[in-house]
Amino acid sequence: MADRRSPWMDEDLDQLRGLARTFLEKEVAPHQERFAQQKQVDRDLWRRAGDVGLLCLSVPEEYGGGGGTFAHEAVLIEEQARVGDSSWGNSVHSGIVAHYLLSYGTEEQKQRWLPKLASGEYVGAIAMSEPGAGSDLQGIRTKALRDGDDYVINGSKTFITNGGQADLVIVVAKTDPAEGAQGISLLVVEGEIRRGRVLDKVGLKGQDTAELFFDDVRVPAANLLGGQEGLGFxxxxxxxxxxxxxxxxxxxxxxxxxxxxxxxxxxxxxxxxxxxxxxxxxxxxxxxxxxxxxxxxxxxxxxxxxxxxxxxxxxxxxxxxxxxxxxxxxxxxxxxxxxxxxxxxxxxxxxxxxxxxxxxxxxxxxxxxxxxxxxxxx
Missing domain, CATH: 1.20.140.10 (Butyryl-CoA Dehydrogenase, subunit A, domain 3)
Structure with a gap:
């Protein structure tokens, strides 16, 4: 049966597909067994992907990205599936985390964080799920309460893709616990993060899906995504x-x-x-x-x-x-x-x-x- 060409494909995306295929066949496919054994990809993989321009493909060039569209992300995802890899969490890093920053970050926040994600200096994650709240995001218990120029975060998260290696985590937390969904905000945590287990899963063996813990973690108020409380939900x-x-x-x-x-x-x-x-x-x-x-x-x-x-x-x-x-x-x-x-x-x-x-x-x-x-x- 002849291969079907997606109607959204074009010549630029064909060239990207070739680059992605070459990169994945060289840097990912031969190492899948090792990734599974160590429960994560090599940290240098992110840097190498950034060096060839495969991270944040749909982020504007002014923020270090590829200047493409969702179609560019889709091509990379398809090629990753073609080599049978489920270890590399780039779809979360580039297709989700980067777009929260791009869509809701202040100009200062975008200039500060997106180039680091695009280069592979930072690995990105988003922390939604908790031990007692998965699909029901309104039921989260993690709190981020204002204290002067900081927010103090307390709570725990689980099933976090890229959680074992993440340098930047968007944390879903309640800045006003009395307000329900209207009290949820997104805060960006950088640097040292207390991690629990990299979870032992039935599949996705090479993916560093982890537990994260926040015990009186102080985050500058400038790290509130979008600069206004209550917009997270x-x-x-x-x-x-x-x-x-x-x-x-x-x-x-x-x-x-x-x-x-x-x-x-x-x-x-x-x-x-x-x-x-x-x-x-x-x-x-x-x-x-x-x-x-x-x-x-x-x-x-x-x-x-x-x-x-x-x-x-x-x-x-x-x-x-x-x-x-x-x-x-x-x-x-x-x-x-x-x-x-x-x-x-x-x-x-x-x-x-x-x-x-x-x-x-x-x-x-x-x-x-x-x-x-x-x-x-x-």
Whole structure:
């Protein structure tokens, strides 16, 4: 089946794809086993990515970024999926953290932090989830109370992508606990951060997903994102559609890769004297998987085009997130079955893909929350 070219692609993005593919095949793919063992990528990977211009691709050049669009981030995500990597947390660093700073930071804050993210001097993370609050962001308990020229932060966070290496963390906290959602603000914490465990997960083994603790951490009032209290919840809601689209892009790319590697395997593997691919069940199952991939790609591409035009709404982003992650899990599970016992061995990419896929239906807002968002718009 011929490769489908996304309608939002252009010549500039083709060149970026070549650069991204070369970088990932050299700097990431050969080291995935080591990344998994150490539960994080090498810190120098961020610097090397910054040196070749792959960080903050959609941040304006005046702040050290690539001057591109969301499409540039999408190409890099697709190429990362193509090499089967789930260790490098660049989509959070460049596609989420940098855009909170770009969208809500004061000019001084943008000049101060974005060039460091773009160069790889800083690794970025955002600390939303807590031991007692995940999708329900209004239920967070971390507090940041004003004390003179500082805020004093107390609380704990968990499931923080890039948490083990982050130099800059956007912390979601209550600056006015009595005000509920209207009392939530975003504060930027730099430098020494007390970290707990790098969590031992079912998948994403090379990703430094960590616990963070804040015990009377003093942060200058100048680190309040946007310079005004109480805007955090609105800021989160405005950025979550892009986060969910990032997840959808990664999911459909992973889905396509699963179909590709499984098709190759079934054409090489023999059973009962013939190729697995020649059995009708195998061909029918792969036909279903390929169709799921094509339908999901068409929908996600449409969402990307809408986002590039500033027209992607919250319910449609939620649709893209739940649909693509659900299909990813379904198709990868079918592909594992076609691999037989080898599909359960972690030395095979399909086994790692299966383990990595499951969390996609949880983070960025659970798929059940996505359906609630969609239902409210009906």
């Amino acid at each position: 609105v800021q989160l809601m405005q950025q979550l559609p892009q986060e969910r689209l990032l997840i959808a892009v990664a999911s459909v790319a992973g889905l396509e890769r699963a179909v590709e590697v499984t098709t190759e395997y079934t054409k090489d593997r023999t059973a009962f004297g013939r190729e697995l691919f020649k059995f009708q069940n195998t061909r029918f199952k792969l036909a279903e998987c390929a169709t799921e991939a094509a339908v999901t790609r068409a929908f996600v591409d449409d969402c990307v085009e809408k986002h590039l035009l500033g027209e992607l709404d919250v319910p449609t982003a939620a649709m893209a997130k739940w649909w693509s992650t659900d299909r990813l899990c379904r198709v990868v599970d079918d592909c594992v079955q076609l691999f037989g016992g080898y599909g359960y061995m972690t030395e095979y990419p399909i086994a790692r893909a299966w383990a990595d896929a499951r969390v996609q239906r949880i983070y960025g807002g659970t798929n059940e929350i996505m359906k609630e968002i969609i239902a409210r718009s009906l």
